[in-house]
Amino acid sequence: MATPGTMIAAVERSASEIDDLDTLVRLHWLRVFRFAMASLRDPDAAGSVAQDCFLRAYRSRGRFRGECSTQAWLMRIAVNLIRDHARNRRLQFWKRAPAYAVDLEAAGQWVPDGGASPESRAMAKEQLAAVWNAAGGLPERQRTVFLLRFVEDMDLLEIAAATGMKEGTVKVHLFRALQAVRERMGRSQ
Amino acid sequence: MSQHLSSREVSQWMIGERTPQQEQHVRQCSECGAELARMEAALGLFRGSMRHWSSRQSRAEPPAVESILPVRRGPRIQPMRWALVAAALLVLAAVPIYRNVQDRQRQAEIARADALLLEQVDAEVSRAVPRPMEPLVKLVSWDFSATDGSDENRRDTTRNEEIR
Numbered sequence: 123m124a125t126p127g128t129m130i131a132a133v134e135r136s137a138s139e140i141d142d143l144d145t146l147v148r149l150h151w152l153r154v155f156r157f158a159m160a161s162l163r164d165p166d167a168a169g170s171v172a173q174d175c176f177l178r179a180y181r182s183r184g185r186f187r188g189e190c191s192t193q194a195w196l197m198r199i200a201v202n203l204i205r206d207h208a209r210n211r212r213l214q215f216w217k218r219a220p221a222y223a224v225d226l227e228a229a230g231q232w233v234p235d236g237g238a239s240p241e242s243r244a245m246a247k248e249q250l251a252a253v254w255n256a257a258g259g260l261p262e263r264q265r266t267v268f269l270l271r272f273v274e275d276m277d278l279l280e281i282a283a284a285t286g287m288k289e290g291t292v293k294v295h296l297f298r299a300l301q302a303v304r305e306r307m308g309r310s311q
Numbered sequence: 312m313s314q315h316l317s318s319r320e321v322s323q324w325m326i327g328e329r330t331p332q333q334e335q336h337v338r339q340c341s342e343c344g345a346e347l348a349r350m351e352a353a354l355g356l357f358r359g360s361m362r363h364w365s366s367r368q369s370r371a372e373p374p375a376v377e378s379i380l381p382v383r384r385g386p387r388i389q390p391m392r393w394a395l396v397a398a399a400l401l402v403l404a405a406v407p408i409y410r411n412v413q414d415r416q417r418q419a420e421i422a423r424a425d426a427l428l429l430e431q432v433d434a435e436v437s438r439a440v441p442r443p444m445e446p447l448v449k450l451v452s453w454d455f456s457a458t459d460g461s462d463e464n465r466r467d468t469t470r471n472e473e474i475r
Contacts, residue, residue: 152371152373155368156362159364169370173379246352249352249353249356250356250357254357278327297323297326301319303353304322
């Protein structure tokens with residue numbers, strides 16, 4: 123159990139971490155970028171979102187009071203930026219063909235080499251493709267919660283802090299997302 | 312608990328919501344255990360593929376802080392901002408001066424026009440005969456300047472004597 127002393131130390135550590143942008147970027151860039159990639163599935167957009175996220179975090183570092191972890195705070199900024207970006211993209215009346223479509227397709231069929239039989243590899247690929255497709259088709263909040271839980275390994279409280287939702291709401295969204303994924307997996311079998 | 316886990320219960324299990332009865336059932340039921348393992352494996356694969364895919368991107372590497380912070384280029388922007396402010400102030404200060412100069416010029420022109428008009432009026436007032444009669448005056452060349460009252464009287468007397 124965390125004592126008041128350790129909690130204060132954690133807050134001070136987080137605050138100093140945010141003041142030092144170099145450290146902040148070095149420690150958290152990959153996670154923020156990965157989450158943006160998983161949400162937007164566009165490397166350029168994900169890079170821009172990650173960059174904006176760190177810039178905003180640095181500019182508003184005075185408002186960070188250590189109520190949540192640095193990670194959750196950064197993710198909260200990223201969640202808002204991704205939402206804005208997705209809305210703007212929806213409003214664009216012209217759509218350019220994504221240059222990374224082939225890469226995306228390959229990523230959806232990625233299965234690590236583990237000496238598995240061709241049959242089980244094929245089955246794993248099918249299931250993976252089903253999860254990829256299902257995750258891509260989820261409503262915004264469900265997708266955010268799903269990715270934070272199953273890609274970023276964040277627990278429910280951290281997700282609640284990152285999304286600004288209550289823990290119960292996070293559970294509801296996660297449950298619905300899982301049901302959609304399971305349904306898709308069932309269909310792919 | 313003898314029944315298999317329903318689809319809802321499997322999803323709840325994945326969130327971490329499970330009862331002791333469900334846990335006991337899963338330990339004993341190979342079918343439910345396999346279903347949960349299949350689900351966990353699929354989500355694990357998804358996590359792995361997403362991480363693999365994003366780590367392969369060129370932008371996955373943390374960038375230099377200078378590229379994130381346009382604020383650091385501030386000193387170059389700051390003089391520019393001050394120059395703009397100074398230019399705006401100059402314009403604001405120049406407008407009343409320009410207007411003042413214009414007002415003065417306008418007043419001087421009015422004064423000049425007034426003076427000209429007054430001169431014309433003076434000229435009209437001091438005329439010996441009205442303007443329409445001026446051509447007649449030129450025809451009759453009276454020399455008022457060379458005569459006075461005594462000469463005229465003398466001329467009249469001579470003329471009277473001749474008549475007599």
